[in-house]
Amino acid sequence: QVQLVESGGGLAQPGGSLRLSCAASGFTFSSYVMSWARQAPGKGLEWVSGIYSDGSDTYYADSVKGRFTISRDNAKNTVYLQMNSLKPEDTALYYCAARWDYGLGYPALNEYDYWGQGTQVTVSS
Numbered sequence: 055q056v057q058l059v060e061s062g063g064g065l066a067q068p069g070g071s072l073r074l075s076c077a078a079s080g081f082t083f084s085s086y087v088m089s090w091a092r093q094a095p096g097k098g099l100e101w102v103s104g105i106y107s108d109g110s111d112t113y114y115a116d117s118v119k120g121r122f123t124i125s126r127d128n129a130k131n132t133v134y135l136q137m138n139s140l141k142p143e144d145t146a147l148y149y150c151a152a153r154w155d156y157g158l159g160y161p162a163l164n165e166y167d168y169w170g171q172g173t174q175v176t177v178s179s
Contacts, residue, residue, distance in 0.1 A: 055079075055080045056079070056080035056081050056168050057077075057078070057079045057080055058076055058077070058078050058150050058151070058152060058168055058169060058170035058171075059076065059077045059170060059171070060074060060075065060076045060148065060149065060150055060170045060171065060172060060173035061074070061075050061076075061077070061173060062074040062075050062173060063148060063173030063174045063175045064174075064175070064176070065176045065177075065178065066140050066175070066176070066177050067140075067177070067178070067179050068140060068141060068142060068177055068178075068179055069139060069140065070140050070177070071136070071137060071138045071139075071140065072137045072140065072175060073134060073135070073136050073137070074090070074134065074135040074137065074148055074150075074173060074175075075132055075133075075134055076088070076090075076132060076133045076134075076135075076150030076170055077130075077131060077132050078131045078132065078133070078152065078168075079131060081152065081167075081168065083128060083131040083152075084107060084108075084128040085107050085154060085155055086107055086152040086153060086154055086155055086167075087104060087105070087106055087107055087152070087153045087154075087155045087160060087161065088104065088105050088107075088124075088126055088133040088150060088151070088152055089101060089102075089103065089104040089105070089113075089150070089151045089152075089153075089160070089163075089166065090102045090103045090104075090124065090133075090135045090148060090149070090150055090151075091148070091149050091150075091151060091163055092144075092146035092147065092148045092149070092175075093146055093147050093149070093172075094143075094145060094146040094147075095145075095146075097146075099149075099163055100115065100117075100146075101113075101115060101160075101163055102114070102115050102117075102118055102122065102135070102148070103115065103118065103122055103124040103135060104124070104160045105124045105125070105126050105133065106155060107128075107155035108128075109125070109126055109128075112124050113160055117143075118137075118144075121137065121138050121139045121140075122135060122136065122137050122138070123135070123136040123138075124136075133150055135148070135150075137175070140175075140177045141177060142177050142178060143177075144175060144177050145175060145176050145177050145178070146174075146175060147172040147173070147174050147175075148172060148173050148174075148175050149169055149170050149171075149172045150169075150170045151163070151166035151168065151169045151170070152166060152167055152168040152169075153165060153166040153167050153168075154167060
């Protein structure tokens with residue numbers, strides 16, 4: 055049974071930090087592109103960050119570049135999102151997603167095979 059379980063969300067103050075984790079099971083994690091996406095209240099799903107199956111490449115949306123860092127540990131079947139210098143506009147439900155790495159770059163969000171249930175991040179003073 056495939057599972058993606060996010061954790062690490064919560065309430066942070068502006069300028070603060072949070073580290074999200076996504077634990078995967080039920081598929082060959084090391085063969086999958088992993089991404090984080092988020093959905094703010096009343097808005098559409100936004101791709102935040104991605105990482106190739108072997109960790110050789112990463113992607114960041116302009117809105118988080120320089121503040122967020124994606125990483126993965128294939129031995130632990132886990133992908134992380136370190137979020138620093140948080141802003142109120144980072145408030146959203148954060149999802150991790152997995153897609154088989156065909157070696158063709160990052161897939162569109164609607165092409166991902168598996169999704170987690172999400173973890174809420176709220177940035178407020």
